[in-house]
Amino acid sequence: MGKAVPVERIDASRQREVVRRLREFLPAHSVLFEDEDTRPYECDGLTAYRRAPMVVALPETDEQVRRVLQACSALGVPVVPRGAGTGLSGGALPLADGVLLSMAKFMRALRVDPVARVAVVQPGVRNAAISDLVAPFGLYYAPDPSSQIACSIGGNVAENSGGVHCLKYGLTVHNVMRVRGYTIDGEPVDFGGEALDAPGYDLLALAIGSEGLLVVITEVTVKLLPKPQLARVVMASFGDVETAGQAVAAVIAAGIIPAGLEMMDKPATRAVEEFVRAGYDLDAAAILLCESDGTPEEVEEEIARVKQVLSDAGATRMTVSRDEAERLRFWSGRKAAFPAVGRISPDYYCMDGTIPRRRLGEILRFIGEMERKYGLRCPNVFHAGDGNLHPLILYDANDPEQLRRTEQFAREVLEKCVEVGGTITGEHGVGVEKIDQMCTQFGSAEIETFHALKHAFDPVGLLNPGKAVPTLARCAEYRGMHVHGGQLPFPDLPRF
Amino acid sequence: MQAVLEAMVERVRAAAQGARPLRPRGGGSKDFYGNELAGEPLDTSAYAGLVNYEPSELVVTARCGTPLAELERALAANGQMLPFEPPHFGPGATLGGCVAAGLSGPRRASAGAVRDFVLGARLLDGRGRVLAFGGEVMKNVAGYDVSRLLAGSLGTLGVILEVSLKVLPRPAAETTLRLEAPQDKALEWMNHWAGKPLPISATCYLNGELSVRLSGAAAAVRAARETLGGEALGDGEGFWTALREQTHPYFAPEAPLWRLSLPSRAAPPRLPGEELIEWGGALRWLASAGEARTIREAARRAGGHATLFRARDKSPGAFTPLGPAQMKLQRELKAVFDPARIFNPGRLYPDL
Numbered sequence: 031m032g033k034a035v036p037v038e039r040i041d042a043s044r045q046r047e048v049v050r051r052l053r054e055f056l057p058a059h060s061v062l063f064e065d066e067d068t069r070p071y072e073c074d075g076l077t078a079y080r081r082a083p084m085v086v087a088l089p090e091t092d093e094q095v096r097r098v099l100q101a102c103s104a105l106g107v108p109v110v111p112r113g114a115g116t117g118l119s120g121g122a123l124p125l126a127d128g129v130l131l132s133m134a135k136f137m138r139a140l141r142v143d144p145v146a147r148v149a150v151v152q153p154g155v156r157n158a159a160i161s162d163l164v165a166p167f168g169l170y171y172a173p174d175p176s177s178q179i180a181c182s183i184g185g186n187v188a189e190n191s192g193g194v195h196c197l198k199y200g201l202t203v204h205n206v207m208r209v210r211g212y213t214i215d216g217e218p219v220d221f222g223g224e225a226l227d228a229p230g231y232d233l234l235a236l237a238i239g240s241e242g243l244l245v246v247i248t249e250v251t252v253k254l255l256p257k258p259q260l261a262r263v264v265m266a267s268f269g270d271v272e273t274a275g276q277a278v279a280a281v282i283a284a285g286i287i288p289a290g291l292e293m294m295d296k297p298a299t300r301a302v303e304e305f306v307r308a309g310y311d312l313d314a315a316a317i318l319l320c321e322s323d324g325t326p327e328e329v330e331e332e333i334a335r336v337k338q339v340l341s342d343a344g345a346t347r348m349t350v351s352r353d354e355a356e357r358l359r360f361w362s363g364r365k366a367a368f369p370a371v372g373r374i375s376p377d378y379y380c381m382d383g384t385i386p387r388r389r390l391g392e393i394l395r396f397i398g399e400m401e402r403k404y405g406l407r408c409p410n411v412f413h414a415g416d417g418n419l420h421p422l423i424l425y426d427a428n429d430p431e432q433l434r435r436t437e438q439f440a441r442e443v444l445e446k447c448v449e450v451g452g453t454i455t456g457e458h459g460v461g462v463e464k465i466d467q468m469c470t471q472f473g474s475a476e477i478e479t480f481h482a483l484k485h486a487f488d489p490v491g492l493l494n495p496g497k498a499v500p501t502l503a504r505c506a507e508y509r510g511m512h513v514h515g516g517q518l519p520f521p522d523l524p525r526f
Numbered sequence: 527m528q529a530v531l532e533a534m535v536e537r538v539r540a541a542a543q544g545a546r547p548l549r550p551r552g553g554g555s556k557d558f559y560g561n562e563l564a565g566e567p568l569d570t571s572a573y574a575g576l577v578n579y580e581p582s583e584l585v586v587t588a589r590c591g592t593p594l595a596e597l598e599r600a601l602a603a604n605g606q607m608l609p610f611e612p613p614h615f616g617p618g619a620t621l622g623g624c625v626a627a628g629l630s631g632p633r634r635a636s637a638g639a640v641r642d643f644v645l646g647a648r649l650l651d652g653r654g655r656v657l658a659f660g661g662e663v664m665k666n667v668a669g670y671d672v673s674r675l676l677a678g679s680l681g682t683l684g685v686i687l688e689v690s691l692k693v694l695p696r697p698a699a700e701t702t703l704r705l706e707a708p709q710d711k712a713l714e715w716m717n718h719w720a721g722k723p724l725p726i727s728a729t730c731y732l733n734g735e736l737s738v739r740l741s742g743a744a745a746a747v748r749a750a751r752e753t754l755g756g757e758a759l760g761d762g763e764g765f766w767t768a769l770r771e772q773t774h775p776y777f778a779p780e781a782p783l784w785r786l787s788l789p790s791r792a793a794p795p796r797l798p799g800e801e802l803i804e805w806g807g808a809l810r811w812l813a814s815a816g817e818a819r820t821i822r823e824a825a826r827r828a829g830g831h832a833t834l835f836r837a838r839d840k841s842p843g844a845f846t847p848l849g850p851a852q853m854k855l856q857r858e859l860k861a862v863f864d865p866a867r868i869f870n871p872g873r874l875y876p877d878l
């Protein structure tokens with residue numbers, strides 16, 4: 031289960047011991063421990079949480095990974111795996127008494143089979159690099175997180191990442207066929223295969239999205255899809271966000287599964303437009319991007335239907351991309367939404383709840399209320415087609431009081447997501463960030479089951495301990511805090 | 527319904543205390559699947575009914591005893607379907623059995639398997655606890671993905687009480703083509719086409735004939751028909767149903783039926799018996815009295831595995847034996863949900 035409270039100070043003698051041990055089989059440049067060398071690893075994409083690791087290990091071969099794990103197991107040192115460090119829930123947040131295991135040097139594509147449509151790659155390969163690699167065969171890897179130029183496939187597997195096209199093409203779990211790696215004991219594991227199923231329990235499904243708590247991934251086999259001949263996107267404007275939300279449901283109800291269906295509200299389009307000039311309608315309260323792909327005949331048929339549905343649903347303006355350059359320009363704004371928002375505020379905090387689509391209007395209203403309650407702005411971008419929200423709370427991390435309000439804001443929104451039948455995280459993972467909200471989403475029996483599953487892979491609790499699953503004690507405390515309203519941490523804040 | 531559930535919980539608790547095995551059973555349509563049955567049947571058919579169905583959310587939630595046919599009718603009334611096209615193998619097939627067996631039909635290669643559409647589940651575990659995992663939304667990464675793990679667990683982890691599935695609209699147009707080709711050519715075509723943007727939703731190769739189903743927008747189906755050539759098959763739907771339900775004459779003989787799951791481009795394993803190919807080459811049925819060891823070894827060398835699907839004698843084990851490291855993890859997983867080993871002992875593996 032790991033320790034409930036992480037150690038915050040590095041023990042110098044312990045550090046020397048671990049470094050000495052790792053250097054027995056790793057070259058000096060693969061073992062970092064000086065402050066200036068470990069600093070780049072002190073956080074992932076969730077920059078509000080930082081901690082320097084005791085040691086960073088950068089293995090280059092499977093054998094080295096195995097030995098790092100065996101050495102750490104023998105010494106009782108916790109290990110935190112890390113890919114590209116773009117994670118948004120602190121899953122790769124280091125431990126001051128732990129080894130940060132960076133998979134960044136696992137950068138090779140091992141095999142591409144264009145006929146069987148699979149690619150076997152090492153976990154450090156960037157998501158977008160896979161599609162680039164197989165483009166000459168007319169193939170691509172479908173899940174496309176907005177971070178795709180930076181994030182690693184190993185991180186994608188660990189988080190079960192999604193992207194703007196997953197409504198039609200699925201998440202990481204639908205597009206990965208096999209994962210190989212090691213348990214914390216250094217035992218090799220091999221889940222799935224190049225056939226469409228494998229005997230026994232589906233450990234591949236369990237490993238995907240396990241946030242680096244069950245296995246260290248050293249090889250990933252992905253499924254490749256034929257590139258659609260054509261894709262076009264409809265950009266539609268709406269006078270208010272709720273109408274836009276209803277339009278999303280109307281598209282699905284009409285039996286259309288668009289290749290992508292995304293929504294941005296006005297504060298988000300404003301921020302983006304200044305940054306990338308995507309050509310968004312700045313008068314609209316919300317815009318929808320609805321993509322259709324397939325053969326030219328299919329796309330023509332579908333775009334006509336989409337336009338009809340959106341217009342019946344109250345779209346005030348619609349533009350259809352005329353060519354590939356324009357399509358990419360329409361998407362560029364959506365894909366750059368996070369960095370764009372990053373420019374208008376010192377910091378932003380990205381939420382990731384998912385809700386049933388029909389509750390979109392209600393959630394947006396609730397977020398509006400929270401903006402007023404906490405005095406913080408919150409532009410919204412969503413994977414609207416699958417009900418996955420990314421409200422971005424703008425704050426200044428240098429002001430601890432603002433950070434606290436931000437966390438409180440986020441917590442209320444996530445709890446609202448659970449209340450309307452959704453989840454606290456659609457694709458970014460629980461990590462350290464949403465660990466308390468796990469207690470809202472799950473009861474003690476489920477949490478216990480998660481710990482038992484972890485125990486089956488990692489009996490001592492050394493692989494990424496303290497992440498993703500809260501201890502039962504922590505949940506009891508968290509729930510208690512909610513029951514006894516008087517003891518809430520910010521009694522000065524107004525409440526409903 | 528609460529009373530039905532409580533009665534099941536009681537039975538499970540009592541069984542766990544007395545270490546008396548149970549076997550959750552819906553319509554019994556898949557009793558033939560897996561190793562020999564053990565334990566008293568725990569009838570799930572009374573725990574039935576749709577819990578929630580919102581067509582615009584593309585999600586349906588139903589209790590385990592819900593007849594699969596009833597569920598499919600409800601979806602069809604709204605122009606939707608279960609994308610993995612599950613086999614029923616009998617009129618009594620239930621949703622719980624469908625997910626527990628984890629078997630998918632002809633659309634598997636293009637749409638995905640049962641586990642790909644499972645969004646959430648409620649499980650009655652071996653301690654008599656009702657656990658809820660996943661949910662009704664498309665994207666959900668909170669907690670380990672236990673609900674997908676239940677697909678194909680053959681009722682060995684607990685009683686799957688309720689399942690939420692992603693559903694999809696039925697294709698606007700569908701047609702089946704038939705082409706003649708030798709086996710190696712057919713395998714080559716299936717792999718080649720799967721790498722092209724074509725609306726192929728099912729394939730089947732038997733006796734020199736390759737059947738290809740096209741599904742999608744009318745224009746796309748029409749265009750693909752031109753590209754692929756061949757003859758249109760009159761009763762396409764009847765053909766795919768017979769294939770899915772194994773009522774096709776290929777499945778009539780008494781010889782043991784093997785299910786070989788292989789990489790799609792694997793060369794035909796040289797084994798005695800008649801072969802039928804599905805899933806773009808990834809599924810090979812083999813009616814063969816050949817040695818289990820030989821068949822399994824051929825499948826392993828081709829990069830896959832072989833299941834003894836239907837046979838009077840299952841003594842070689844229904845499923846491909848696992849290596850010691852893999853088996854150890856599987857055992858520990860079983861113990862997480864069913865420490866007293868009361869659910870379907872031995873049905874998946876002797877150790878589980």
Ligand SMILES: Cc1cc2nc3c(=O)[nH]c(=O)nc-3n(C[C@H](O)[C@H](O)[C@H](O)COP(=O)(O)OP(=O)(O)OC[C@H]3O[C@@H](n4cnc5c(N)ncnc54)[C@H](O)[C@@H]3O)c2cc1C
Pocket residue numbers: 074075110111112113114115116117118120121122133153174175176177180181182183184185186187188189190191192193194241242243245246247248368369457458494
């Ligand atoms: C601007 C921006 C946009 C984003 N957009 C999206 C989006 O659209 N969709 C989406 O899903 N996510 C998105 N993300 C989140 C993030 O990019 C994904 O979660 C990504 O998969 C993380 O990959 P990484 O390589 O950076 O992993 P890291 O951040 O390094 O690690 C993530 C987790 O995976 C574990 N891990 C990493 N590698 C391994 C391994 N080899 N073995 C075992 N465990 C491992 C770590 O321990 C950690 O728990 C976005 C992030 C940013 C910054």
